[in-house]
Amino acid sequence: MGYAKKRTGKDGKPRYTACYLDLRGQLRSAGTFNTKRDADQAWQRAEVKQSEGRVGDPRRGRQPFGTYVEETWLPNHVMEPRTRETYQYNLNAHILPWFRKMRMAEIMLADVREWVTDQVDRGLGPNVIDKNMTILSAIFTTALNDQITFLHACRGVKIPEVPKKPLQIITPEQFDLIYGKLNDSVLQLLVELDIESGMRWGELTELRPRDINLNTGIVTVSRAVVELNPKDHPTGGRFLVQQYPKDKEYRRFKVSNQMVDKLREYIHAKGLGPDDLLFPMPEQNEPKARVEPPEDPDTLGLTEPNAKGRQYRHGTITAYSMAPCHCQHCKGAYAAYRAKRRAAGKDNPRKRRRRDTDGHIPGDWFRKQIWHPAVEAAGIGRRVRVHDLRHAHASWLLAGGADLQVVKERLGHGSIATTQRYLHTLPTADETALNALARVRGRRAG
Numbered sequence: 072m073g074y075a076k077k078r079t080g081k082d083g084k085p086r087y088t089a090c091y092l093d094l095r096g097q098l099r100s101a102g103t104f105n106t107k108r109d110a111d112q113a114w115q116r117a118e119v120k121q122s123e124g125r126v127g128d129p130r131r132g133r134q135p136f137g138t139y140v141e142e143t144w145l146p147n148h149v150m151e152p153r154t155r156e157t158y159q160y161n162l163n164a165h166i167l168p169w170f171r172k173m174r175m176a177e178i179m180l181a182d183v184r185e186w187v188t189d190q191v192d193r194g195l196g197p198n199v200i201d202k203n204m205t206i207l208s209a210i211f212t213t214a215l216n217d218q219i220t221f222l223h224a225c226r227g228v229k230i231p232e233v234p235k236k237p238l239q240i241i242t243p244e245q246f247d248l249i250y251g252k253l254n255d256s257v258l259q260l261l262v263e264l265d266i267e268s269g270m271r272w273g274e275l276t277e278l279r280p281r282d283i284n285l286n287t288g289i290v291t292v293s294r295a296v297v298e299l300n301p302k303d304h305p306t307g308g309r310f311l312v313q314q315y316p317k318d319k320e321y322r323r324f325k326v327s328n329q330m331v332d333k334l335r336e337y338i339h340a341k342g343l344g345p346d347d348l349l350f351p352m353p354e355q356n357e358p359k360a361r362v363e364p365p366e367d368p369d370t371l372g373l374t375e376p377n378a379k380g381r382q383y384r385h386g387t388i389t390a391y392s393m394a395p396c397h398c399q400h401c402k403g404a405y406a407a408y409r410a411k412r413r414a415a416g417k418d419n420p421r422k423r424r425r426r427d428t429d430g431h432i433p434g435d436w437f438r439k440q441i442w443h444p445a446v447e448a449a450g451i452g453r454r455v456r457v458h459d460l461r462h463a464h465a466s467w468l469l470a471g472g473a474d475l476q477v478v479k480e481r482l483g484h485g486s487i488a489t490t491q492r493y494l495h496t497l498p499t500a501d502e503t504a505l506n507a508l509a510r511v512r513g514r515r516a517g
Contacts, residue, residue, distance in 0.1 A: 073114030075107045089113035094121065131219050132176030137167055139175055139219065144210055152304070152311055153297045158206055165190065165203045175214060178224045183207070187230055197231040204230050240466040240496045241455055248449035258441055260337055261350045262460070267326055269464030269482050272457060273297055274316055276432050280338050281345035288331045292483070293321045296431050310431045318483040352428045352436075371400055465493040 073091035080086045087110035089101035101117040104110045140162065150158065169186050170178065190200050208225040215223050241249075246266060253259045265275055273295035282291050295316045301307045316322070334349075343349065371385035374394040383390035386400040388408050394401070412418045426436050438457060446455045461482070468478050469490075479490040 073118055075110035075114065089117065091117045133174050135171065136173050136175055136178065137171035139214065140167065140210060144213055148213065152299055156299055156303045161203055161206055166207055175220050180224055180228055183224050183228045187228065191231060197233040200230050201233050238462055238492065238496045239453070241459060241463050243467070245451050246463065248451065249445050249455065252445040252448040253441065255353065257350065257353070260333060264330060265460045266464055267330055268324065269461045271295065271317060271461065272434050276350060277312060278349045279346055280343050280349060283334060285331055285335050288325045288328060289323050290326055291321060291323050292316050298433060308429065309427055310429050316483060318485055320483070322480060322483050324481040348430050350432060351430045352432050462493065465490065466496045469493050
C-alpha cells in the first residue's frame with residue numbers, strides 16, 4: 072500500500088513524495104508533487120502499472136551495456152556450458168569492446184549498423200558476424216522483456232549474407248584410403264563405428280559397453296561429453312559429461328552384425344567393464360628422439376659468411392651456433408651433441424608435455440595427431456574433418472535408399488529439413504539426370 076510522504080521544500084512550502092513498494096518490497100518513488108492529492112494519484116498509478124506488469128524503472132536503462140551483460144544477463148542466462156564458453160569469447164572479442172560503456176537505453180539501430188560495418192571493415196567473415204549478431208540480439212531480447220529497454224536495437228538491422236556452401240561428402244573409396252592409413256587398431260575401430268553410426272564426437276567418445284546391446288546390436292545414445300576451458304568448468308576440469316545428447320532426447324539405432332562382432336571381441340580383449348569408456352585416451356608414451364648420424368663435415372662445404380664475414384663447415388655445432396646455419400646437417404650435428412649430453416646425465420631437459428585428460432579422447436588431439444596425418448597420407452586432395460564422417464553416414468544411407476525419417480531418427484536431427492540436406496550429395500548423384508539428358512539429346516539428334 073502506497074502513501075504520500077510530506078516534506079518541506081527549500082522555499083519552506085510543503086511538498087509530497089509519492090511512495091510505493093515494488094515487486095521485491097523495496098520502497099520506490101513515483102515523483103514529488105505540490106499537493107497530497109497529486110502524490111496519492113501518482114503512487115496509485117504506479118501500483119496499477121505494477122499489477123499490470125508494465126512497471127519500469129528508468130534508472131535500469133541508464134546502466135552501461137557491459138554492466139548489464141556481465142552482471143545480469145550472462146550469469147542468469149540458461150545455456151549449455153560449451154555455448155556459454157563460445158558466447159563469452161565472442162562477447163570479449165567482438166561485442167563488449169564496442170558497446171561496453173554505452174547506456175542500454177541509448178543504444179539505437181544506427182549504433183548496431185555502425186558496429187556491423189566495423190566488423191566488415193576488420194575483415195570478419197559473414198559466419199562470425201552472424202554469430203555475433205545472434206548473441207547481441209539475444210541480449211536485447213532479454214533486456215526488452217525485462218523492460219531494461221523499450222527498443223530492440225537489432226531488429227531490422229541487416230548483416231552480410233552467409234553463403235550456404237554445398238556439402239562435400241567423402242566417397243566409400245576415399246574413406247577406405249583414410250582408414251588404411253590409421254596406424255592404431257583401436258582408433259580404426261573408433262572411426263569405423265563413427266562412419267557406421269553417424270554419432271557426434273562427444274557422443275562417440277562418451278560411449279560405454281553398457282550402451283551397446285551385443286545381442287541385438289542396438290546402440291543407445293544417452294550422454295555426450297564436452298571439452299571446456301577449466302575456468303568455464305563447474306569443478307575446474309576439462310571434460311564435462313552431459314546426461315543427454317545434443318538433441319536432448321535419447322535415441323537408439325542398430326549397427327551391423329559385423330560391427331557387433333568386432334565390438335564384442337574388442338571389449339573382451341580389453342577386459343572392459345560396463346561403465347568403462349569404450350574408447351579411452353591411448354597411453355601417452357615418451358617418444359624417443361630420433362637422431363640421424365651426422366655426415367662427414369669435410370664433404371659438406373662451408374656456410375654463408377656471417378655478420379663478421381666468417382664461414383664454418385656444415386654439419387658442425389660451431390656452424391649451427393656461429394654462422395648461424397640451421398640446415399639439416401647443422402641441426403643434425405647439434406641434435407646429436409645434445410643427445411650425447413643427455414645420455415651422460417649432463418642436461419635435464421623439460422619433459423614432453425602430456426595431454427590433460429580424465430580418460431576421454433580430446434578432439435583436437437585426435438585431429439592433429441591421428442586424423443589429419445591419415446587424411447594427408449591417403450592423398451584425398453582436400454581437407455576432411457572428423458565430423459564429415461557423420462555427413463557421409465547420412466548421405467550414404469539416403470543414396471542407398473534408406474527412408475528419410477529413419478535417417479533423421481538415427482542422427483538425432485530436430486527437423487527433417489536438416490536431414491534433407493544430405494539428399495543427392497554424393498559426386499555420382501547427378502549421373503541419373505545426365506544419363507536422362509543424354510538419352511533425350513540422342514533421340515533428338517537421331
